[in-house]
Amino acid sequence: MTQPAANPAELSAAERDRILAKAALFSPPPATLPDGRRDLVGLSREELAAEMVAIGEKPFRAKQLWHWIYHQGVTDFSRMPSIAKTMQAKLAEKFVVGRPGVTTEQTSTDGTRKWVFAFRDDQKVETVYIPDQEEDRGAVCISTQVGCTLSCKFCHTGTQKLVRNLGAAEIVGQFMAARDSYNEWPTPTDGSPRLLSNIVIMGMGEPLYNYENVAKAMRIIMDNEGIALSRRRITLSTSGVVPMMDKCGAELNVGLAVSLHAVRNDIRDEIVPLNRKYPIEELMAACRRYPAASNARRITFEYVMLKGVNDSEADARELVRLLKGIPAKVNLIPFNPWPGSPYETSSNNAIHRFARIVQEAGYASPIRAPRGRDILAACGQLKTESERKRAPRAAASNAQAAA
Numbered sequence: 001m002t003q004p005a006a007n008p009a010e011l012s013a014a015e016r017d018r019i020l021a022k023a024a025l026f027s028p029p030p031a032t033l034p035d036g037r038r039d040l041v042g043l044s045r046e047e048l049a050a051e052m053v054a055i056g057e058k059p060f061r062a063k064q065l066w067h068w069i070y071h072q073g074v075t076d077f078s079r080m081p082s083i084a085k086t087m088q089a090k091l092a093e094k095f096v097v098g099r100p101g102v103t104t105e106q107t108s109t110d111g112t113r114k115w116v117f118a119f120r121d122d123q124k125v126e127t128v129y130i131p132d133q134e135e136d137r138g139a140v141c142i143s144t145q146v147g148c149t150l151s152c153k154f155c156h157t158g159t160q161k162l163v164r165n166l167g168a169a170e171i172v173g174q175f176m177a178a179r180d181s182y183n184e185w186p187t188p189t190d191g192s193p194r195l196l197s198n199i200v201i202m203g204m205g206e207p208l209y210n211y212e213n214v215a216k217a218m219r220i221i222m223d224n225e226g227i228a229l230s231r232r233r234i235t236l237s238t239s240g241v242v243p244m245m246d247k248c249g250a251e252l253n254v255g256l257a258v259s260l261h262a263v264r265n266d267i268r269d270e271i272v273p274l275n276r277k278y279p280i281e282e283l284m285a286a287c288r289r290y291p292a293a294s295n296a297r298r299i300t301f302e303y304v305m306l307k308g309v310n311d312s313e314a315d316a317r318e319l320v321r322l323l324k325g326i327p328a329k330v331n332l333i334p335f336n337p338w339p340g341s342p343y344e345t346s347s348n349n350a351i352h353r354f355a356r357i358v359q360e361a362g363y364a365s366p367i368r369a370p371r372g373r374d375i376l377a378a379c380g381q382l383k384t385e386s387e388r389k390r391a392p393r394a395a396a397s398n399a400q401a402a403a
Contacts, residue, residue, distance in 0.1 A: 042169025070226025073185030145205025
């Protein structure tokens with residue numbers, strides 16, 4: 001008897017469940033200090049209210065704390081004057097308002113700034129601020145994992161194995177620490193510009209493999225009584241985790257960037273191994289479904305130019321064909337070399353020929369000027385020395401079972 005065909009929606013839901021279950025194997029450590037105090041950063045409004053009730057306080061205290069933590073950027077309870085001193089002492093006994101530790105801070109000759117942030121278990125990530133060269137604004141490039149699981153061949157981060165996911169507090173904390181560095185508290189409410197005006201979730205790691213923590217962090221950042229960054233100022237970059245792209249679009253509806261880098265499956269299989277699981281045809285179909293895609297909010301396709309690999313005129317024409325019907329912009333990124341990398345940057349002539357073909361088809365195709373190369377802060381150059389600690393035998397067995 002012939003079996004009925006599997007429902008694509010059910011298959012996609014099952015794959016999302018598998019991805020979320022696997023993410024749990026790389027969960028961050030609890031947001032609790034050795035002395036038992038809980039970090040309030042990274043809690044949702046509801047969780048913050050529950051913590052207040054648990055210590056015998058009214059839920060409205062959560063609203064006060066939210067204002068001081070996310071609007072004012074205050075980390076010391078004694079500097080929250082709308083809260084009584086007795087309450088301040090009670091909070092200090094049970095809670096902290098944390099930040100990642102700054103291991104190093106470097107500023108490039110072009111104004112790009114890079115931090116190496118260390119967390120409570122001494123794992124580290126890199127975060128970069130890229131100032132606009134014409135206006136007083138810029139983007140903070142946020143990391144979502146320690147290391148990465150994708151092993152893209154042209155990316156320095158991909159040479160570092162996945163250590164663990166970052167928690168919501170660690171993701172939000174990168175942006176908050178960047179604002180500390182630029183003394184950009186409180187959040188402007190009068191329409192005045194802010195230097196740290198945008199977020200690109202494009203640092204270390206694949207954000208859609210850590211979706212729950214990323215989504216929680218972005219909801220905190222978008223809350224209009226705190227940091228209050230509009231979803232239009234947030235862009236999430238993925239290498240193409242197709243089942244989670246639909247979930248992200250439905251729930252967050254932030255801007256989308258896709259790390260495409262090749263227009264043929266055989267080449268993309270090699271340089272972006274995730275393509276073997278979600279090939280180009282499935283990826284482009286997911287882009288067409290993405291709800292935020294419009295002429296006002298185009299999907300950005302990131303394309304690293306690799307000499308002799310993906311930079312021919314035929315590649316450019318195939319890219320145009322793939323983009324048909326998608327509100328799109330293409331960022332052409334000259335390859336940023338890193339120690340031991342096997343690739344070379346495409347020639348200026350090849351990059352400009354490629355750009356011209358894409359532009360003549362009606363798609364914006366800027367050539368991204370390398371930023372922060374002198375401090376290894378450019379696209380694809382981020383890496384820390386964090387290593388995965390030896391897992392207990394049971395955890396290793398679980399990881400094998402979920403693979």
